[in-house]
Amino acid sequence: MQMQLQNNHNVLIHLDGVEKNFGAVRALARVSLAVPAGVCLGLVGHNGAGKSTLMNILAGTLSASAGRILVSGDDVSERYGVAAANRLGIRCVFQELSLCPNLSVAENARIMHPPLKGIGWRRRAATLIGGMLDSIFPGHDIDPSQLVGDLSIARRQMVEIARAFSATDTQVRLVILDEPTSSLDGVLAGQLLAFVRNFVTGGGAVILISHLLNEILTTAGRIVVMRDGGVVADRVARDFTRVTLVESMGSVAQEQAPREQRSATAAVELKVSAAPAVQGDATTLVANRGEVIGLAGLGGHGQTEMLVRIFHGQRKAQAGVTVSGSTAMVAGDRQADGLFPLWSICGNATISSLTRLTKGWLIDPRAEARMGEEWKQKIGIRTPDMANPILSLSGGNQQKVLFARALGSDADIILMDDPMRGVDIGTKQEVYGMLRQEAAAGRTFLWYTTEMDELKHCDRVYVFRNGRIVDELSGDSIIEERVLHSSFEAAA
């Protein structure tokens, strides 16, 4: 099989028996992978399975501890790195976005394209990136002269993707997309996946990493499944169903039952009442004790601002916002708003519970470690030691820590800003169960999600458009068509 792959001219690059260790952690154990041209290769696996590590080796940003890298049958392991990958036309869109926030969109494009120099380079860089944004995301509203730091996380992700596909002197042959749609709403994700299908039809190669299995099943021609640092399946996509894919990842496919209706006789206790700053009519978002309230609509239409308004409303009076109880927030942009990058995993998980963990004037380190350990087990944080740095965790495991921080706190109201970004399917199912239990015990959740499937866990859903609430759905009316209809119709 391996010989076959090496001799196959269609194979762009071949990793053979690649290993990677981070201290005592074996991230990759003898992984072999052939990347063919003209194919979208789907790469799936649980959080911490080794997907990003493998892609970093392919992109040249990490070197393997052992194993070989073959290009057109030649062993290039000794001289492989970022420069070699660039020469080969291999690009990577990393999970943690890598744009410089203090530079404009065009200037960020220039960093990847040294040929854009001399008089007028800024204009040419703007034309290059603007053109690629138009091709991938028709109708986008990103101006190449905008500062990246001023863009929402979704727009940053779009720029990063467009930059990876744009070419000057080297033809783009392989683009690695590590959870590219994690911050995009359904419409933008659809545009990207359509572009990917076109790109591979034209002979390019894409490796698509995603925890959204529908994306993988509808876009990939071949699917590779990783588990615990190894490849456990590598087959044509049509050989998989959603159920067999989940099973090969080591999880059990559970049909998501819709949330049970709350009893009509349950006592109603208002926890949050809030109107968007630009609402302009009497519509108000209302959340009662024990309710799970969804915030939906196209990305960037005021949902995050609403959550932030409620979060601040608990601390400082704000017009149109009433909050009865304490709040905790699970941030959507974990890099910018969520994590303390220099702290340990345990420190990050327990920071919102310090009052409970303090003895006298000091934090009790044993109580803190106990709480960290408890959440490690409860939510499955994959690490040998909770005292390790937070950045030693895979992206999805970092996100689990943010959940642990909020759910482990005493807050009555949990605000969640698209909180399942990068979380694997097995963990998601456990978290949904936890949310139901916590809601039944009296906690209130306000949950902005870009995943339609998650709305069925909500009691009521508010659809946002242009910063305003344009629809309120409950029970059987929480269906995708209705959400999409409201998201678009209201614009007319």
Ligand SMILES: Nc1ncnc2c1ncn2[C@@H]1O[C@H](COP(=O)(O)OP(=O)(O)OP(=O)(O)O)[C@@H](O)[C@H]1O
């Ligand atoms: N810099 C690092 N230091 C220590 N351990 C690391 C480092 N980077 C990754 N690891 C470990 O390597 C393993 C694989 O991580 P990797 O990021 O490749 O997983 P992944 O499959 O991409 O997960 P996710 O779906 O959460 O993104 C994990 O156990 C992770 O904790």
